[in-house]
Amino acid sequence: MADWEAVGLSGIDAQVYRQLLRDPGLPVGQLGELLELPDEAVTQAVDRLVAAGLVRSGSEASPAPVDPRSGLGMLVRERRAALDGVAAMTDQLAREFSAGQLQAEPSRLIEIAVGRDAIEARIDDMLRGATEQAVGTDTPPYVADGSAQVSGAELALLDRGVRFRSIYAAEVLDHPGWVDRLRSMAERGEQSRVLPQVPVKLLIVDGTTAILPLAGGPSTPAQPRAVVVSDSALTSALQVLFDQLWSQATPLRLAENADPNTTLINLLASGMKDEAIARQLGVSGRTLRRRIAQVQEELGATSRFQAGLQAARRGWR
Numbered sequence: 001m002a003d004w005e006a007v008g009l010s011g012i013d014a015q016v017y018r019q020l021l022r023d024p025g026l027p028v029g030q031l032g033e034l035l036e037l038p039d040e041a042v043t044q045a046v047d048r049l050v051a052a053g054l055v056r057s058g059s060e061a062s063p064a065p066v067d068p069r070s071g072l073g074m075l076v077r078e079r080r081a082a083l084d085g086v087a088a089m090t091d092q093l094a095r096e097f098s099a100g101q102l103q104a105e106p107s108r109l110i111e112i113a114v115g116r117d118a119i120e121a122r123i124d125d126m127l128r129g130a131t132e133q134a135v136g137t138d139t140p141p142y143v144a145d146g147s148a149q150v151s152g153a154e155l156a157l158l159d160r161g162v163r164f165r166s167i168y169a170a171e172v173l174d175h176p177g178w179v180d181r182l183r184s185m186a187e188r189g190e191q192s193r194v195l196p197q198v199p200v201k202l203l204i205v206d207g208t209t210a211i212l213p214l215a216g217g218p219s220t221p222a223q224p225r226a227v228v229v230s231d232s233a234l235t236s237a238l239q240v241l242f243d244q245l246w247s248q249a250t251p252l253r254l255a256e257n258a259d260p261n262t263t264l265i266n267l268l269a270s271g272m273k274d275e276a277i278a279r280q281l282g283v284s285g286r287t288l289r290r291r292i293a294q295v296q297e298e299l300g301a302t303s304r305f306q307a308g309l310q311a312a313r314r315g316w317r
Contacts, residue, residue, distance in 0.1 A: 006079065007052070007072070007075045007076060007079050008052065008075075008079070009048065009049075009052065010045070012037065012041055012042075012045045013045045013048050013052075015035050015037070015045075016035065016037075016042055016045040016046060016049065017045075017049055017054055017055070017065060019034060019035060020049075020055065020065040021068070024064050024065055025062045025063070025064050026062070026063075028042050028043055028046065028062075028063070031063075046063045049063070049065075050063075052071075052075055053066060053071050053075060054066050054068070054071040054072065054075070091131065091206075109229065109230050109232055109234070110227060110228070110229060110230075111227070111228040111229075111230075112214070112225060112226070112227055113211070113225065113227075113228060114223060114224075115223055115224065116224055119211075119224060119225075119226045120151075122211060122226070122228060123151075123153070123203060124151060124152075124153040126205045126209055126211065126228075127151070127153035127154060127156070127157050127203075127205065128156060128157070129205065130157055130162045130206055131162065131206060132162065132163070132206050133162060133163040133164070133165070133206060133207070134157060134163070134164050134165075134203065134204070134205050135164075135165045135166070135203075135204050135239070135242050135246075136165075136167070136202055136203040136204070137166070137167045137168075137169075137198045137199075137200065137201060137202045137242065138166060138167070138168050138169065138172055138201060139168070139169035139171065139197075139198040139200075139201060140169070140172065140175065150181055150184060150185060154185070155188065158185070158188040158189045158190060159188070161189075163191075164185075164190045164191070165190075165191045165192075165193075165246065166185075166190060166193075167192070167194070167198060167242070167245050167246060167249050168182070168193070168194050168198070168252065169194070169195060169196070169197055169198040170194055170195065170196050172194075173194070173276055174273055174275075174276040182252065186252075186253075192251075192252040193246060193249030193250055194250050195245060195248065195249045195250070200212055200213070201213055202241075202242065204235065204238055207235065207236070207239050208230070208235055209228065209229070209230060209231065210228070210229045210234075210235045210238045210239075211226050211227070211228045211229075212226060212227060212229075212238070213225070213227075214227050252266075253266045263281070264281070264291060264292070264295055265295065267281075268292070274288055274289070
């Protein structure tokens with residue numbers, strides 16, 4: 001009878017209700033005899049069934065059951081709604097828990113992940129736990145050869161419909177495999193932008209948890225370290241930093257089968273070097289320069305910057 005407990009009924013309640021389904025209107029005394037239960041226990045069970053909407057009110061002497069398709073169905077829906085309400089409070093309760101833990105032990109604010117595997121595992125955990133949004137910045141150097149590969153956690157996040165915004169340093173696009181990766185991510189719903197330079201690698205999940213490298217500069221230590229910061233004024237400041245960078249960044253559009261001129265303009269606007277653009281388009285450097293000159297002439301522009309402005313006005317981007 002454990003299943004009945006899920007809707008707030010006891011084993012005795014279930015026995016009485018099922019007997020009533022078989023013998024509608026059976027008096028309480030006869031119910032007790034059939035079920036070998038005291039009349040008082042049967043009466044109490046009937047009262048609970050009436051309160052649950054499974055027996056008609058006012059029929060305690062000869063209780064009549066309600067059709068389980070409506071009675072139990074309503075009870076299940078009410079329980080489900082109540083559980084959904086509790087689930088909806090989880091994030092708020094988690095924030096209260098975190099605040100209490102930080103109040104009791106401020107050192108919980110900071111966690112250090114040491115080593116590539118530990119950092120990647122922590123990032124995966126954060127992405128898989130995201131419920132509202134994830135934002136991040138990315139810039140070389142990379143500690144893993146497979147850095148252009150999309151992780152399962154990233155794909156799962158996008159498949160769940162969680163909003164994902166990323167800012168990439170223009171240098172990222174020069175690395176083999178990255179343009180294909182970004183195109184694939186965009187097709188799944190990632191919103192991406194590019195800046196000439198990105199000051200730091202950063203990931204923030206739901207505005208409450210952030211991870212960023214401890215070491216700065218171009219060199220990559222043999223044993224990289226990253227700091228994970230829990231919900232605090234620091235994570236709020238990092239979110240503000242991201243939002244400022246996002247407002248300054250250029251939208252990155254790398255759609256397949258786009259108009260060739262539109263593709264060229266978008267690649268130029270992304271900040272990619274000519275060598276990387278030529279490699280992406282599968283043309284020689286000379287051919288690329290000729291195509292850029294043709295696009296500028298078509299747009300009536302004397303520079304790449306003017307070409308970008310004119311393309312935006314004409315809706316090429």
